[in-house]
Amino acid sequence: MTAEARPNNAPVSNQPGRSRKAAIEEMIRVDHAGEYGAVRIYEGQLAVLRHVPGKEELVAKLEHMAKDEEVHLARFNELVNEREVRPTALAPVWHVAGFALGAATALLGEKAAHACTAAVEEVIDQHYQAQVERLAQMGEDERQLRDTIEQFRLEEVAHRDEAIASGAEEAPAYPLLSGAIKAACRLAIRLSEKA
Template sequence: MSKMKGKHVPSPLSREALLDRIIRVDHAGEYGAVRIYEGQLAVFGDNHPMSSTIKHMKEQEDVHLERFNKLIRDYNARPTLITPLWHMAGFALGAGTALLGTKAAMACTEAVEEVIDKHYAEQIDSLDEKDRTLAETLEKFRQEEVEHKQIAIDNGAQETPGHGLLYGAIKLGVKAVIKVAERI
């Protein structure tokens, strides 16, 4: 019993388990990103001043998702079991923030991409030379996520009323779903 107490030290993952986890969570994340932008576009429609910018970001997310669909097959990784949740929660987050206004929609993108940028960076650090091709893919995508975050900031994300609260809540939520997708 006393062995269970004290600091929990996670055992290092095997390379296979690490890759399986990376690909599963990134696949889920890119799926969620597409759904967030779809939710925002559903609210804004085609004629909103931000719609073409959001479409541009969504098209990059489509490419990211396509790549992870392929990587899931190539690496024989297990997709997350909670895709239906992603499907709804991503869309709801996008649509919900868009309903609060343009700046809130941008704050959503800012928060999500901030977490994803850090997340990709950590994954890249955890990979070794054997997985260089995967690391290069993650780095390319990470740079596009940083671009999305900058677009959001340039379009008023940080001027959202209650920015700190909204930004913090979304970041917490995204971190939580990452933890879930890594495991199930």
């Protein structure tokens, strides 16, 4: 039997189990990184806005959303351990970048903070939806992961909708701000999948 004919020498991409495992690992890695970044964004926003008089209602909304993100991160921490997934090497970058994004948008004002939430959550909605569809194609073995991601997606959509209802689109230079944040989120997703 030649090397080309042996199944064990087949490229990894042609081995369904290996490519599926790699795909799941990438999903968990990037989602773990994303939820960590989201927690840091809210920490940055709250660090600024907790000290602004008259922003108690806004702070309460942000604290509620931050708690959702902390629950999401806790679950992905569990999945990283259960599935033995290597977390992203970029966590120190997301630690600083997430906080900086949150603080910067909060310093620009309440509407800019909401614009940040709306932009981030729009990208995450699309990202999680694509993952849910991919996991559905993998069958019932990944139903629990699919259901978890779908539940989190719906919570992220609720955050986006609340941010829009609170005036996100009224932020100064909203299209520019929103577009820049979305582009940064998409880049972070791509980098965190592999790094």
